[in-house]
Amino acid sequence: MGEMRYPLKKKAVVLLSGGLDSTTALAIAKEHGFQPYALSFRYGQRHGVELQFAARVAAAMCVVEHLIVDIDLRCFGGSALTDDIPVPKDRDADEMGAGIPLTYVPARNTIFLSFALARAETLGASDIFIGVNALDYSGYPDCRPEYVAAYENMASLATRAAVEGHRRLKIHTPLMTLTKSEIICRGTALGVDYALTSSCYDPAEDGRPCRRCDSCRLRAKGFSEAGIADPLLARFGMAAS
Amino acid sequence: MGEMRYPLKKKAVVLLSGGLDSTTALAIAKEHGFQPYALSFRYGQRHGVELQFAARVAAAMCVVEHLIVDIDLRCFGGSALTDDIPVPKDRDADEMGAGIPLTYVPARNTIFLSFALARAETLGASDIFIGVNALDYSGYPDCRPEYVAAYENMASLATRAAVEGHRRLKIHTPLMTLTKSEIICRGTALGVDYALTSSCYDPAEDGRPCRRCDSCRLRAKGFSEAGIADPLLARFGMAAS
Numbered sequence: 001m002g003e004m005r006y007p008l009k010k011k012a013v014v015l016l017s018g019g020l021d022s023t024t025a026l027a028i029a030k031e032h033g034f035q036p037y038a039l040s041f042r043y044g045q046r047h048g049v050e051l052q053f054a055a056r057v058a059a060a061m062c063v064v065e066h067l068i069v070d071i072d073l074r075c076f077g078g079s080a081l082t083d084d085i086p087v088p089k090d091r092d093a094d095e096m097g098a099g100i101p102l103t104y105v106p107a108r109n110t111i112f113l114s115f116a117l118a119r120a121e122t123l124g125a126s127d128i129f130i131g132v133n134a135l136d137y138s139g140y141p142d143c144r145p146e147y148v149a150a151y152e153n154m155a156s157l158a159t160r161a162a163v164e165g166h167r168r169l170k171i172h173t174p175l176m177t178l179t180k181s182e183i184i185c186r187g188t189a190l191g192v193d194y195a196l197t198s199s200c201y202d203p204a205e206d207g208r209p210c211r212r213c214d215s216c217r218l219r220a221k222g223f224s225e226a227g228i229a230d231p232l233l234a235r236f237g238m239a240a241s
Numbered sequence: 242m243g244e245m246r247y248p249l250k251k252k253a254v255v256l257l258s259g260g261l262d263s264t265t266a267l268a269i270a271k272e273h274g275f276q277p278y279a280l281s282f283r284y285g286q287r288h289g290v291e292l293q294f295a296a297r298v299a300a301a302m303c304v305v306e307h308l309i310v311d312i313d314l315r316c317f318g319g320s321a322l323t324d325d326i327p328v329p330k331d332r333d334a335d336e337m338g339a340g341i342p343l344t345y346v347p348a349r350n351t352i353f354l355s356f357a358l359a360r361a362e363t364l365g366a367s368d369i370f371i372g373v374n375a376l377d378y379s380g381y382p383d384c385r386p387e388y389v390a391a392y393e394n395m396a397s398l399a400t401r402a403a404v405e406g407h408r409r410l411k412i413h414t415p416l417m418t419l420t421k422s423e424i425i426c427r428g429t430a431l432g433v434d435y436a437l438t439s440s441c442y443d444p445a446e447d448g449r450p451c452r453r454c455d456s457c458r459l460r461a462k463g464f465s466e467a468g469i470a471d472p473l474l475a476r477f478g479m480a481a482s
Contacts, residue, residue, distance in 0.1 A: 071312050076363045107359035110399045114355040118348035122317045141404045150395035157388040158351045163380075 009035045012127040012172070013116045016040050016066070018054030020219060021131035021175055023197045024187035026061055028174040029129045031190055037123060038066040039116055043108070044074035044082045049207045053198040060196055069115055079105040087202040089212040096214050101139050103201055103214065109142035113151055113171070120169065121159045128155075129172045135179055148173055180222025188228060195231035208236045250276045253368035253413070254357045257281050257307070259295030261438045261460060262372035262416055265428035267302055269415040270370045272431055278364060279307040280357055284349070285315035285323045290448045294439040301437055310356055320346040328443040330453040337455050342380050344442055344455065350383035354392055354412070361410065362400045370413045376420055389414055421463025429469060436472035449477045 012034035016022045029036050040054045051068060058066035074082045081087070081103050088095075088102055109132065116128045132143040141147060148171055155169045156162055175183050187194065199219040200209035209216050209232065223230040229240050253275035257263045270277050281295045292309060299307035315323045322328075322344050329336075329343055350373065357369045373384040382388060389412055396410045397403055416424050428435065440460045441450035450457050450473065464471040470481050 067316060069313065069316065072310065073359065075308060075310065076359050104401065106362035106401070107355055107399060110358055110396070111352070111355040114348055114352040117351055118314065118317050121347035139404075141401060142399050144398070147395070147398040147403075150391070150398050154388070154391035154395040155351070157385070157391050158348060158383050160345065160347070160382060162388075163382045 009033055010127060011035045011037060011064070011123050011125040012129055013037050013039055013120045013123065013125055014063070014129040015112050015116055015131070016054050016058060016063075017131075018050040018052070018057055018197060019131070019199050019215075020180075020187070020194060020197045020222075021133060021183060023057050023061075023131075023192055023194070024183050024190075025129045025131035025172075025174055026057070026063070027187055027190040027192045029172070030061065034127060034129075036061070036063045036129075037119065037125070038063040039112075039119055040066065040068045041112060041115070042068055042070045043105075044072050046081060046087070047198070047201055047203050049203055049205065050198045053196060053207060056196045060193060067119065071111065071115075073105060073108065073111070076106060079103060081105050081201060087213050089202075089210070091214055091217070096139075096218075101214060104140055107142070109140075109147075110151070113155070117155050117158060117169070121161065126161060126167045126169050127172060128169070129174070131175050132173050133175045133180075133183070134177060145173070145176055148176070179225070180218055181225035184222050184226045184228060188226075193231065195235045197232065208238075209233075211238075250274055251368060252276045252278060252305070252364050252366040253370055254278050254280055254361045254364070254366055255304070255370040256353055256357055256372070257295050257299060257304075258372075259291040259293070259298055259438060260372070260440050260456075261421075261428070261435060261463075262374060262424060264298050264302075264372075264433055264435070264438045265424050265431075266370045266372035266413075266415055267298070267304070268428055268431040268433045270413070271302065273413075275368060275370075277302070277304045277370075278360065278366070279304040280353075280360055281307065281309045282353060282356070283309055283311045284346075285313050287322060287328070288439070288442055288444055290444055290446065291439045294437060294448060297437045301434060308360065312352065312356075314346060314349065314352070317347060320344060322346050322442060328451075328454050330443075330451070332455055332458070337380075337459075342455060345381055348383070350381075350388075351392070354396070358396050358399065358410070362402065367402060367408045367410050368413060369410070370415070372416050373414050374416045374421075374424070375418065386414070386417055389417070420466070421459055422466035425463050425467040425469060429467075434472065436476045438473065449479075450474075452479075
């Protein structure tokens with residue numbers, strides 16, 4: 001018998017868009033002691049610059065691996081994030097809260113989680129982190145807790161591990177019930193540099209946020225409520241408003 | 242009030258690999274009165290020639306649309322269908338039945354169904370057909386009825402339709418409990434031309450089957466039990482063995 005080795009850290013696949021939420025989820029995965037394998041997607045999003053943000057976040061936060069998967073969701077259409085539908089701007093909280101936004105991408109989280117599941121299976125990992133949030137994105141069907149629970153149940157039947165009796169797959173949603181300001185406070189306490197993150201649905205080519213889309217407005221409100229200046233604005237020489 | 246119009250046929254998304262099973266599932270979808278929207282994937286499979294078969298099947302069976310989506314599963318590895326792992330050959334039924342085959346692609350059906358779900362959502366369809374089979378592929382975790390039921394449950398919570406209270410998504414698996422010979426008899430009765438279908442995991446560039454991989458052997462056994470000559474062999478001038 002060889003000597004007992006201290007167990008290696010468990011691997012986790014972390015879905016990383018380069019935004020504020022997924023970056024915070026990555027920080028929490030690390031805090032929980034996981035070795036993070038980051039996964040991003042080039043899916044035809046108009047805000048493709050977010051992948052540059054994702055790459056900088058991945059490097060700054062020392063992930064084990066950062067895979068960018070090419071998939072083309074434009075062929076399906078149906079979203080302001082992938083089509084020539086204008087991104088809604090200057091909407092107030094009531095307007096944002098009414099129904100499913102135009103920026104909803106059909107089945108996007110289902111597709112993203114499915115690739116995460118494939119990566120987890122090939123890594124022998126049974127943990128996936130996703131930064132979904134049921135409060136700010138209440139209009140997105142695939143951000144709801146009941147959806148995530150059903151996905152986890154399906155995923156636990158889907159893979160080799162399911163048949164061979166290994167540990168059940170766990171989808172971690174550490175931001176599910178947090179407000180945006182709580183997410184920002186949590187991440188700040190963990191040392192996240194939010195200047196590296198992009199939230200805008202319609203940024204300039206250099207990543208400069210539009211400050212008028214739903215996502216920019218939710219971000220601004222979150223930083224304001226947290227009493228923290230958004231370092232992304234300083235990076236682009238923009239006033240905190 | 243205008244006159245009542247006879248309702249349009251319902252749309253269904255049909256996953257189509259160009260193989261025997263998915264082609265039969267497509268024929269059954271049409272038999273059930275659905276307008277078929279076929280969906281195939283270029284995923285790095287070594288048997289990429291199957292997409293040419295899929296295109297011919299789609300044309301011959303007059304689908305409304307045939308979309309081929311590019312995704313790269315090679316970056317994950319873990320399968321003889323996408324890696325440089327040799328495809329197992331000359332295995333008997335006992336060997337095929339023992340454990341999960343090397344040709345299993347991690348989370349493949351979960352990924353394929355997720356794209357089908359996205360397409361269904363953008364079409365306003367609530368029906369998906371997939372030619373999975375629990376008998377011949379008992380080793381594949383994502384071909385089992387309990388997996389499909391869990392997927393359907395998740396999918397019914399995942400989309401705009403879930404939030405807006407539309408009809409529950411249905412995943413049709415008309416081949417689930419059929420033997421290969423029953424599938425062949427069913428398709429033959431529906432007029433399927435199996436000379437247009439490819440089952441081989443390791444075909445020649447022109448689509449000529451190897452006749453030695455698990456899939457070729459299951460196909461040959463099915464035609465033999467059905468008492469039908471496989472027209473694909475005649476097409477390539479091959480003896481029925």
